[in-house]
Amino acid sequence: MKITLTQTGKRYNREWIFRGFDHEFKSSYSYAITGPNGSGKSTLLQVIAGAVMASEGKIVFTDGEGREMAEAEAYKEVSIVAPYLELIEEMTAMELLHFHQQFKPLLLSIEDCLHQVGLKKAAHKQIRYFSSGMKQRLKLAQAFLSQTQILLLDEPTTNLDASGIELYHHLMAQFTDNRILIVCSNDKNEYEGCKEIISIEKYK
Numbered sequence: 001m002k003i004t005l006t007q008t009g010k011r012y013n014r015e016w017i018f019r020g021f022d023h024e025f026k027s028s029y030s031y032a033i034t035g036p037n038g039s040g041k042s043t044l045l046q047v048i049a050g051a052v053m054a055s056e057g058k059i060v061f062t063d064g065e066g067r068e069m070a071e072a073e074a075y076k077e078v079s080i081v082a083p084y085l086e087l088i089e090e091m092t093a094m095e096l097l098h099f100h101q102q103f104k105p106l107l108l109s110i111e112d113c114l115h116q117v118g119l120k121k122a123a124h125k126q127i128r129y130f131s132s133g134m135k136q137r138l139k140l141a142q143a144f145l146s147q148t149q150i151l152l153l154d155e156p157t158t159n160l161d162a163s164g165i166e167l168y169h170h171l172m173a174q175f176t177d178n179r180i181l182i183v184c185s186n187d188k189n190e191y192e193g194c195k196e197i198i199s200i201e202k203y204k
Helices: 041-049 071-075 093-100 110-116 132-144 162-174
Strands: 002-012 015-026 029-034 056-062 078-081 150-154 180-184 196-199
Touching: 002 041, 015 029, 015 041, 015 056, 015 180, 029 041, 041 078, 041 150, 041 180, 056 071, 078 132, 093 110, 093 132, 110 132, 132 150, 132 162
Parallel strands: 029 180, 029 196, 078 150, 150 180
Antiparallel strands: 002 015, 002 056
């Protein structure tokens, strides 16, 4: 699978956040998008994810056979972790993943997913009572452990302690093969090992 962005740009009112972005993202390859706070990294990731419409240019998703995919088909292959994405706090962790897998199947059983991210004991606890670190672990489970071909990570270790950061690196090592991996971050610890680094500053 690949994602091709051609002369893609996004603006709000008269201000261009980024412009003229040309790049091809391929399966089994990892990319880091870097730049100062407020430079447009998150906006670019949201454009790729389909959460925000581009103001100009084109985004094409192509499957493994070279066939252009419809947007609805392509976005089923996207998993994303970001600080601005909210969880349904009235649900328990178990209920949330059960709900989630109706849209995007999981690689493991729900119990094993929670075990992977250290939340097995909190399986039946409402998310509203989770710490910020526990919520981030659940977000990581939703993204890394879904059967998707595209993994988008925006500041993925936000709110994680040392053990949570260690978990993040474990998930990166175990669950990113054969996927398109894009990490938006200023923290080298988050995108360590990414094969290509792209500065958003080049597209201003």
